[in-house]
Amino acid sequence: MMEMIVIYGSQYGSSKDYALELAKNINCGCKDYKEVKDLNNYNLIIHVGGLFAGGIKGLNTTLKYLAVQAKLIIITVGISDTTSKVNIDNIYKDIKRQVPSNILENTLIFHLRGAINYQKLSVVHRFLMSLVYKQAIKVDPEKRSEEDKAIIATYNNKVSFVDFAQLKPIIDAINNLI
Numbered sequence: 574m575m576e577m578i579v580i581y582g583s584q585y586g587s588s589k590d591y592a593l594e595l596a597k598n599i600n601c602g603c604k605d606y607k608e609v610k611d612l613n614n615y616n617l618i619i620h621v622g623g624l625f626a627g628g629i630k631g632l633n634t635t636l637k638y639l640a641v642q643a644k645l646i647i648i649t650v651g652i653s654d655t656t657s658k659v660n661i662d663n664i665y666k667d668i669k670r671q672v673p674s675n676i677l678e679n680t681l682i683f684h685l686r687g688a689i690n691y692q693k694l695s696v697v698h699r700f701l702m703s704l705v706y707k708q709a710i711k712v713d714p715e716k717r718s719e720e721d722k723a724i725i726a727t728y729n730n731k732v733s734f735v736d737f738a739q740l741k742p743i744i745d746a747i748n749n750l751i
């Protein structure tokens with residue numbers, strides 16, 4: 574019997590929206606990582622977290638409480654193009670930094686596209702994004718990565734790529750597991 578839970582780490586809401594929709598579809602509970610104190614009763618943990626300068630929000634907490642026998646699914650939510658192999662490879666490198674290899678080899682990973690609204694960014698995040706933008710704009714247009722392109726295209730704007738249809742392959746994969 575699979576006891577599963579969806580945990581989200583979300584600053585601006587898109588990871589939370591995806592997590593709630595996913596939990597509804599696979600019929601399980603859903604929690605903010607900040608409320609997680611114990612995961613011993615679960616053998617399938619699905620972590621949905623926003624990408625912030627390479628880190629996946631809340632993932633360290635989930636890893637801390639993950640039971641040894643539990644299976645982990647990581648779902649990243651970022652602004653960059655999730656169909657780009659280069660982008661996915663970059664995200665994977667970031668995940669490798671956060672997740673011990675013995676856990677990672679048994680972990681399923683998926684990517685979703687989130688949203689950004691510069692008017693709603695925290696002061697620190699707005700400043701960080703201005704630095705990232707300055708770096709991206711310096712790169713020769715032909716050599717820009719998908720992340721550079723996404724940053725430039727969305728800078729100072731409000732854009733949302735949130736689309737629950739992106740959850741379909743994830744729901745299918747989870748239903749195959751359980």
Ligand SMILES: Cc1cc2nc3c(=O)[nH]c(=O)nc-3n(C[C@H](O)[C@H](O)[C@H](O)COP(=O)(O)O)c2cc1C
Nearest residue numbers: 583584585586587588623626627651652653687688
């Ligand atoms: C400071 C900052 C850093 C970010 N870094 C990345 C990144 O490295 N890769 C990416 O794809 N998106 C990045 N984003 C975009 C966020 O991942 C995107 O806004 C996502 O929807 C955030 O999730 P949330 O809405 O659940 O908080 C960044 C956004 C901010 C504000």
